Amino acid sequence: MAASARTPLMAGNWKMNLNHQEAVHLVQKLAWTLSDKRHDYAKAEVVVIPPFTDLRSVQTLVDGDRLAVKYGAQDVSVHESGAYTGEISSGMLAKLGCSYVVVGHSERREYHAETDAIVNAKAHRALGDGMTPIVCVGEGLEVRQAGEHVAYTLAQVDGSLAGFTPEQVAGLVVAYEPVWAIGTGEVATPDDAQEVCSAIRARIAETHGADAAAGLRILYGGSVKAANVAGIMAKDDVDGCLVGGASLQADEFGGICRFYDMPAL
Numbered sequence: 596m597a598a599s600a601r602t603p604l605m606a607g608n609w610k611m612n613l614n615h616q617e618a619v620h621l622v623q624k625l626a627w628t629l630s631d632k633r634h635d636y637a638k639a640e641v642v643v644i645p646p647f648t649d650l651r652s653v654q655t656l657v658d659g660d661r662l663a664v665k666y667g668a669q670d671v672s673v674h675e676s677g678a679y680t681g682e683i684s685s686g687m688l689a690k691l692g693c694s695y696v697v698v699g700h701s702e703r704r705e706y707h708a709e710t711d712a713i714v715n716a717k718a719h720r721a722l723g724d725g726m727t728p729i730v731c732v733g734e735g736l737e738v739r740q741a742g743e744h745v746a747y748t749l750a751q752v753d754g755s756l757a758g759f760t761p762e763q764v765a766g767l768v769v770a771y772e773p774v775w776a777i778g779t780g781e782v783a784t785p786d787d788a789q790e791v792c793s794a795i796r797a798r799i800a801e802t803h804g805a806d807a808a809a810g811l812r813i814l815y816g817g818s819v820k821a822a823n824v825a826g827i828m829a830k831d832d833v834d835g836c837l838v839g840g841a842s843l844q845a846d847e848f849g850g851i852c853r854f855y856d857m858p859a860l
């Protein structure tokens with residue numbers, strides 16, 4: 596499968612920002628911006644990832660206005676249901692119409708001690724309920740400075756994708772997010788992104804076969820903006836972006852979604 600056969604994916608992770616009223620306003624403005632510019636959703640799938648408390652409002656808006664924007668959740672429980680106070684199950688997210696679930700974001704790995712085994716269990720939960728996990732991996736600054744970023748990230752990929760069949764892997768999304776580039780303004784160069792994304796694809800070819808590697812979408816995340824997105828997206832093994840801060844502004848995120856119109860700096 597050629598790179599062009601993978602539909603680019605732009606996912607905006609709002610993190611712990613925006614109440615449900617602000618969420619509706621942002622999605623309306625984003626949809627209007629993309630419609631005004633005649634965005635081609637075949638050139639970039641557009642996904643917003645609000646906090647749990649906004650999901651019902653976003654669902655109502657998307658369904659009511661028949662928007663092409665999709666939405667997902669920032670996390671999911673490893674448990675199916677029961678006495679797990681504060682947890683949200685994959686079944687609940689599927690019922691809200693979520694298409695995607697982020698698992699293993701570095702902020703969950705760091706602040707909530709999520710291991711590859713936990714991330715893997717969450718990814719299986721999401722897929723089991725018909726949603727696509729966006730499995731996050733990526734190294735911290737010390738690992739990068741030691742020159743061990745590729746090996747470190749591939750070990751996370753191995754652990755986080757354990758137990759998936761080649762056919763399942765072909766439909767998954769992996770997001771490579773070097774932790775040192777998240778929210779710092781310190782964007783990895785397009786070559787930095789390509790180095791690790793191509794290594795991930797090569798690893799999947801070894802472990803799950805060529806078709807799985809060709810189908811898997813690999814995103815880059817870390818200080819992506821409209822001004823730098825085109826250079827990153829020009830790389831063969833980068834199939835989209837997981838965007839934090841810049842996804843909170845409709846114009847900026849709209850520009851990222853329309854990367855194909857942006858100059859590659």
Ligand SMILES: O=C[C@H](O)COP(=O)(O)O
Binds near residue numbers: 777840
């Ligand atoms: O999930 C998104 C990433 O953490 C990137 O965040 P950022 O675009 O604010 O650097």
